[in-house]
Amino acid sequence: AQSVAQPEDxxxxxxxxxxxxxxxxxxxGNPYLFWYVQYPNRGLQFLLxxxxxxxxxxxxxxxxxxxxxxxxxxxxKKPSALVSDSAxxxxxxxxxxxxxxxxxxxxxxxxxxxxxxx
Amino acid sequence: xxxxxxxxxxxxxxxxxxxxxxxVQDMDHENMFWxxxxxxxxxxxxxxxxxVKMKEKGDIPEGYSVSREKKERxxxxxxxxxxxxxxxxxxxxSLLAATGGVTEAFFGQGTRLTVV
Numbered sequence: 001a002q003s004v005a006q007p008e009d010x011x012x013x014x015x016x017x018x019x020x021x022x023x024x025x026x027x028x029g030n031p032y033l034f035w036y037v038q039y040p041n042r043g044l045q046f047l048l049x050x051x052x053x054x055x056x057x058x059x060x061x062x063x064x065x066x067x068x069x070x071x072x073x074x075x076x077k078k079p080s081a082l083v084s085d086s087a088x089x090x091x092x093x094x095x096x097x098x099x100x101x102x103x104x105x106x107x108x109x110x111x112x113x114x115x116x117x118x
Numbered sequence: 119x120x121x122x123x124x125x126x127x128x129x130x131x132x133x134x135x136x137x138x139x140x141x142v143q144d145m146d147h148e149n150m151f152w153x154x155x156x157x158x159x160x161x162x163x164x165x166x167x168x169x170v171k172m173k174e175k176g177d178i179p180e181g182y183s184v185s186r187e188k189k190e191r192x193x194x195x196x197x198x199x200x201x202x203x204x205x206x207x208x209x210x211x212s213l214l215a216a217t218g219g220v221t222e223a224f225f226g227q228g229t230r231l232t233v234v
Binding site: 034036041042043044045046049090105106108109110111 | 163
C-alpha cells in the first residue's frame with residue numbers, strides 16, 4: 001500500500017525567509033510525486049511533479065522540491081517566502097501499479113497550512 | 119488553460135434529499151474524479167471514471183453514485199443525503215497517461231455541501 005505523510009499541520013515563516021514544507025512517502029516501486037496548493041475556498045492547483053531524473057524539480061511561482069530516495073522524502077521549498085504564498089499545501093504520491101483503465105491511483109497527504117508572516 | 123467547472127460553490131440540502139453535483143471539463147480529458155476534502159483527512163477519492171459510461175469505486179464510495187454520459191461531464195449523486203456527507207467536494211480531470219507517462223490533475227473550485 002502506498003502512503004504519504006505531511007508531518008506538520010502548520011508552518012509559519014517570516015516574509016522573505018526561505019520556506020520548507022515536508023513530505024515523506026511510501027510506495028512499493030518507484031514513486032511519482034506531486035505538490036498541489038489550495039488557496040482559501042478554491043480547488044487545488046498543480047505546482048510541480050517528480051517522475052524521474054534530476055532530484056531537484058522546479059515548479060510554478062518559484063517553488064521547487066527536492067526528491068531524496070534514501071530518506072523517501074519530497075520536501076517543497078522556496079528561497080524567499082511571500083505573504084501571498086499563504087495557503088494549504090498537499091503532497092501526493094502515485095502508485096506504480098495501475099488500478100483500472102490505465103489510471104494509477106494518487107494518494108494525497110492531509111495538507112500543511114503555510115502561514116507567511118509580514 | 120484547462121477549466122474544470124463545478125455547478126455550485128455552496129449547497130445546503132436536507133437529510134434524505136437526493137443531491138446532484140455536476141462537473142464539466144473543457145480539455146477533452148479522459149479521466150475524471152470526485153474527491154471529498156475534510157479537515158485532518160486530506161482528499162479522499164470517492165469515484166473516478168476513465169471513459170464515458172465507465173466508473174470505478176474509490177476509497178469511500180458508500181452513499182454515493184456517479185454518472186458519466188458524456189466525456190466532458192461527470193456527476194456525483196448522493197442518493198439520500200446524510201449529515202455525515204457535509205463536506206467540500208472537489209472534481210478533477212486529467213489526461214489518460216500513455217505507458218510510462220504521468221499526468222497531473224486539474225481541479226474545480228469545489229462545492230461546499232452542508233446537509234442539515
